[in-house]
Amino acid sequence: xxxxxxxxxxxxxxxxxxxxxxxxxxxxxxxxxxxxxxxxxxxxxxxxxxxxxxxxxxxxxxxxxxxxxxxxxxxxxxxxxxxxxxxxxxxxxxxxxxxxxxxxxxxxxxxxxxxxxxxxxxxxxxxxxxxxxxxxxxxxxxxxxxxxxxxxxxxxxxxxxxxxxxxxxxxxxxxxxxxxxxxxxxxxxxxxxxxxxxxxxxxxxxxxxx
Numbered sequence: 001x002x003x004x005x006x007x008x009x010x011x012x013x014x015x016x017x018x019x020x021x022x023x024x025x026x027x028x029x030x031x032x033x034x035x036x037x038x039x040x041x042x043x044x045x046x047x048x049x050x051x052x053x054x055x056x057x058x059x060x061x062x063x064x065x066x067x068x069x070x071x072x073x074x075x076x077x078x079x080x081x082x083x084x085x086x087x088x089x090x091x092x093x094x095x096x097x098x099x100x101x102x103x104x105x106x107x108x109x110x111x112x113x114x115x116x117x118x119x120x121x122x123x124x125x126x127x128x129x130x131x132x133x134x135x136x137x138x139x140x141x142x143x144x145x146x147x148x149x150x151x152x153x154x155x156x157x158x159x160x161x162x163x164x165x166x167x168x169x170x171x172x173x174x175x176x177x178x179x180x181x182x183x184x185x186x187x188x189x190x191x192x193x194x195x196x197x198x199x200x201x202x203x204x205x206x207x208x209x210x
Contacts, residue, residue, distance in 0.1 A: 086118020
């Protein structure tokens with residue numbers, strides 16, 4: 001009996017459009033982000049059994065829109081919060097590279113830990129957290145269809161943890177706003193990726209922010 005876990009990145013925020021690292025900063029969806037979430041609502045058409053969300057507003061707002069008119073259980077999971085990027089939050093990638101050149105190079109190239117300045121300290125630590133919570137949710141709902149609404153960073157960290165990837169894979173995966181990644185788990189929690197960064201619910205000419 002397979003269990004389906006669909007990992008969904010939240011809709012667009014103002015900080016996404018500015019290219020800023022949000023991390024644990026609690027930003028709201030933009031008007032465009034709300035529209036993106038409405039496309040998700042149509043895509044899923046209430047065809048799921050459970051929906052979990054990060055406690056941060058941008059993810060929770062997305063999950064609330066997805067689950068409108070749904071009877072599925074709605075649960076907030078603290079372990080799904082975005083990676084805490086410490087001193088890098090509020091900065092763009094170019095600003096991080098300029099202000100933290102040595103740490104930036106190490107973060108981009110270290111295959112074992114992917115260390116960061118403060119916060120969650122490393123991609124590795126975030127991947128352990130994300131893997132633990134995703135597997136816990138899958139184990140608690142065998143045979144069900146589960147949606148998890150979270151953030152680009154912690155979803156990528158979860159994929160790295162579940163599939164035992166090098167930390168540098170974090171920088172090689174693109175997840176647009178409201179992108180969908182689907183994983184199938186069997187009875188032993190062995191997993192397979194079905195889709196990655198699927199934004200087919202958005203119009204063909206939609207501008208995807210990464």
